[in-house]
Structure formats: C-alpha cells, structure tokens
Amino acid sequence: DxxxxxxxxxxxxxxxxxxxxxxxxxxxxxxxxxxxxDPGHGLRLIHYSYGVKDTDKGEVSxxxxxxxxxxxxxxxxxESATSSQTSVYFCAISESLGTLALGEQYFGPGTRLTVx
Amino acid sequence: xQQVKQNSPSLSVQEGRISILNCDYTNSMFDYFLWYKKYxxxxxxxxxxxxxxxxxxEDGRFTVFLNKSAKHLSLHIVPSQPGxxxxxxxxxxxxxxxxxxxxxxxxxxxxxxxx
Numbered sequence: 001d002x003x004x005x006x007x008x009x010x011x012x013x014x015x016x017x018x019x020x021x022x023x024x025x026x027x028x029x030x031x032x033x034x035x036x037x038d039p040g041h042g043l044r045l046i047h048y049s050y051g052v053k054d055t056d057k058g059e060v061s062x063x064x065x066x067x068x069x070x071x072x073x074x075x076x077x078x079e080s081a082t083s084s085q086t087s088v089y090f091c092a093i094s095e096s097l098g099t100l101a102l103g104e105q106y107f108g109p110g111t112r113l114t115v116x
Numbered sequence: 117x118q119q120v121k122q123n124s125p126s127l128s129v130q131e132g133r134i135s136i137l138n139c140d141y142t143n144s145m146f147d148y149f150l151w152y153k154k155y156x157x158x159x160x161x162x163x164x165x166x167x168x169x170x171x172x173x174e175d176g177r178f179t180v181f182l183n184k185s186a187k188h189l190s191l192h193i194v195p196s197q198p199g200x201x202x203x204x205x206x207x208x209x210x211x212x213x214x215x216x217x218x219x220x221x222x223x224x225x226x227x228x229x230x231x
Contacts, residue, residue: 004159033218033219040223042120042205042221042222042223042224043160043207043219043221044221045218045219048218058218059220090159090160092159103148103150103165103209104150104162104165105162105219106162107152107159107160107161108159109157109158109159110157110158110159
C-alpha cells in the first residue's frame with residue numbers, strides 16, 4: 001500500500017468554525033489531490049497540487065483552500081465550515097514522469113467530517 | 117452534466133460466475149480509464165486501468181474492455197469471489213494541461229457476490 005495517512009480520521013465540528021485536514025505521504029510523489037465523497041455523487045475533486053506551493057482548483061473548490069509547503073504534506077482548510085461540507089474526504093497521490101502525472105492515483109483511508 | 121456514468125447502482129452475482137460492471141462516458145477527450153474498488157470505511161483501491169489506444173487489458177481475474185466508438189467500458193471479474201463484494205468506481209482522465217491527470221469518477225456500482 002502507498003504510504004498515505006490522513007488526520008484526523010473523524011471530526012465533528014460546528015458551523016462557522018475553521019477546520020484543517022492533513023494528508024501526509026511517505027512516497028515522495030509530486031502530485032497530491034483532495035476529493036470528497038457524497039452519496040449519489042461518487043468522488044469529486046476539490047483541489048490538487050503539482051508541486052510544493054503549486055496548487056489548482058478542482059470541480060468543487062468553493063469554500064475550500066489548500067496549502068503545500070512540503071512535498072509530503074497537503075492541507076485542506078475549510079475556513080468556515082458549513083453543513084453542506086459534511087462528507088468523507090480522501091487524499092490521493094500519484095507518481096510523475098518528469099512533470100507529467102501518471103494516471104493511477106492512490107488513496108488514503110479518508111476523514112469523516114460532520115458539521116453540525 | 118455527468119461525464120462518467122455507472123447506470124447500475126447495484127449488482128448481485130453468484131460466487132464463481134462472471135461479474136460485469138459497466139461504465140459510459142461522454143467526454144471524447146478522456147484518454148485513460150481506471151477502475152477502483154472500495155470497501156466500507158476504507159479509501160478506494162486502484163484495480164486496473166486502460167489507455168485509449170488499447171481495447172482490452174487483463175490482470176488476473178480482472179479484465180477491462182474499452183469501446184471508444186460507443187464511449188463504453190466494462191470490467192469483467194471471473195470467477196467472482198465473496199471478497200470481491202465492494203463498491204466499484206469507474207474513473208476517466210485527461211491531461212488538464214499542467215501535466216496533471218484529473219480523475220472524473222462515476223457514482224459507483226455496489227457488487228455483491230453471493231456464496
């Protein structure tokens with residue numbers, strides 16, 4: 001299994017509070033991704049990173065920000081959590097050949113976030 | 117508009133028989149296709165992939181078929197085993213321009229293999 005950990009694994013928070021989820025990898029992969037999984041929607045990309053300090057938006061980026069100050073860590077922040085952000089969040093990584101990401105992505109175990 | 121569609125939310129198959137999971141896509145720019153398996157409370161696990169230049173890829177009990185003209189792919193599992201019971205996600209990707217392949221997922225099909 002790819003060395004990907006996510007913390008916390010479970011979190012309950014109140015509407016309006018800031019929340020930060022952490023993804024940590026030991027594979028030294030260039031590309032990292034944040035997805036959310038909701039019933040009836042599959043997995044949807046929130047943000048991704050193609051290098052240290054290099055990030056871009058995905059399909060559902062509103063209300064989320066990310067940061068990557070080190071190769072191994074990719075942080076997802078909800079500045080002011082809302083009930084619509086209750087979800088399971090997955091981090092993923094992928095290898096690269098030069099600057100080109102390879103197609104396969106490997107996922108972490110997920111973080112279940114509940115916003116009350 | 118959903119670009120990757122898995123129209124069967126669930127599928128039940130007898131142990132030892134073939135499981136066929138289907139996936140349709142609408143974006144002709146997709147050039148790489150993947151299948152993931154997901155158990156409850158775990159992250160998705162990569163299963164098998166296929167490039168758009170191929171029409172078949174096989175890995176043990178798992179075979180993926182791609183029909184580009186129909187924009188359709190399928191995953192065949194032969195023989196099916198109880199441990200294959202999971203949710204299967206179809207995913208597709210295209211080079212976004214930054215060299216990063218963004219995956220677009222279907223909603224998943226829950227496979228139940230009955231002993």
